[in-house]
Amino acid sequence: MxxxxxxxxxxxxxxxxxxxxxxxxxxxxxxxxxxxxxxxxxxxxxxxxxxxxxxxxxxxxxxxxxxxxxxxxxxxxxxxxxxxFSITENNKIEGIIKKKNKSIRLIGMNDIVIRNNEPYHAIRFKVKVNKKMFFKLPEEIIGDGIVASTALGSTGYFHSITRKKFKKGIGIAFNNPTQKIKPIKGKNLKAVFKLIRNTAEVSVDNNEKTYVMNKGDKIVIRESKEKYRIVKI
Known part of the structure; x- marks a missing residue:
């Protein structure tokens, strides 16, 4: 070996x-x-x-x-x-940032975080889940952004925001919105985040490389087909 x-x-x-x-x-x-x-x-x-x-x-x-x-x-x-020993498999999370001239694919095992690039400015954005407004989400959300996580990630930043965890699929938590918005979680979720005003920064897990989103940019987030494998003893 x-x-x-x-x-x-x-x-x-x-x-x-x-x-x-x-x-x-x-x-x-x-x-x-x-x-x-x-x-x-x-x-x-x-x-x-x-x-x-x-x-x-x-x-x-x-x-x-x-x-x-x-x-x-x-x-x-x-x-x-x-x-x-045994080996367990779990799906990662992926996001595709769609800008005017290019697309950027992100992949992580914990979470994808989208937050205001300027801490003194909130951002305005829309979120659609599975091609529709989910759980009566506001047409326009004002806040610091969202945290999209796997089940593993739900014990971290996602839990800090929502005080909730989950075991399957992915979850979306809304970070400091002006309106109270329940987190979304489940299997086969596809979330589309569109930035309406100001700039946002996107990070994956603890990777120091981050990406900037500008007005009009979108990111499509879903459970990835790629898996991470953990050895259990």
Whole structure:
């Protein structure tokens, strides 16, 4: 089995690599069978961006990680050696930003966040779900934006806004709107966000690369066919 390790704590990552070598696993950064993500959720998101679709084994450090195994490192490696693990699959979330001259595809495992680019200005926008106004949404919404999340992401920013979680599909939370708007969640949702006034910034997971939306730009958000895979021990 070919394994690679990703993490922000260099000393611990090197320790992990030594253990892997001692157990006669192959360290391979080009074609790994499993990627060990050492750290919190952020390390896991980075690992998925670098190695999309390759099974990830999240291993906890002192950071918060909802999917991280709590077993000691040696026990984790031993279970890999004995094939005592399973792999779960979950859909990612995707968004396509549609500008006048181009389209930009975004993909994440946690959430896509659209918010006001200028913190001193709210944005005006419309949201349609499945080609219609969903749950009697206002024709025009004024607020800081939206958070579109997977079930995994529903425990983070989505939950901070709504105090709710979900287990399937995607969810849309409205961030600081002037009117009270219930979150939308479910399977097979397709949300179209259109910016009406001011500028907005779009981010995916913890990726530092962001995108600017201008007046008239749209983003289409849905559950992706692409999946992320998590090793369970």
């Amino acid at each position: 070919k394994i690679y390790v990703i993490g922000k704590q260099k000393k611990e990552v090197e320790k992990l690599k030594r253990i892997i070598k001692e157990l006669n696993y192959e360290l391979n950064d080009k074609y790994p069978d499993i990627v060990l993500s050492f750290g919190g959720d952020g390390s896991l998101f980075i690992a998925e961006r670098l190695y999309p679709g390759i099974p990830k084994l999240p291993v906890r450090d002192k950071s918060l990680c909802l999917l991280c195994n709590r077993l000691k490192l040696k026990n984790i490696i031993d279970k890999l050696l004995l094939d005592k």
